[in-house]
Amino acid sequence: MEKRKPHHSLERIKATFSTTSALRITKTALSCAAALDITLEDIVAIIQAITPKAFYKSMTSQQSSTVWQDVYHVPWCQTVLYVKFTTDAEGYLVISLKEK
Secondary structure (H helix, E strand, C coil): CEECCCCCCHHHHHHHCCCHHHCCECHHHHHHHHHCCCCHHHHHHHHHHCCHHHEEEEEECCCCCCCEEEEEEEEECCEEEEEEEEEECCEEEEEEEEEC
16 A cells, blocks of 8 residues: 555654664665665664655555555665665664665
8 A cells, every 4th residue: 555645744753763873774775775875874864865756655565464664765866866765663764775
């Protein structure tokens, strides 16, 4: 299922990921970021630079129709990044960060 309205609060996401020590990011997202020479500090800066206009869609995960993921298309340097957030039992999580 998809919708064109964010499921999660962008302001809360930005507040949660305001430092590198606060980042919760999947290994896949981290390796994709590394392949693009994006550091942890860059990831924080990218998240902090996201605006509501960058929102693309919300979608449910393939595993569960109750788990929502918000997708943003974020300009960064000479490219546009595909950045996806969700929540789990521990809070917000960056699950994708790759070139669009």
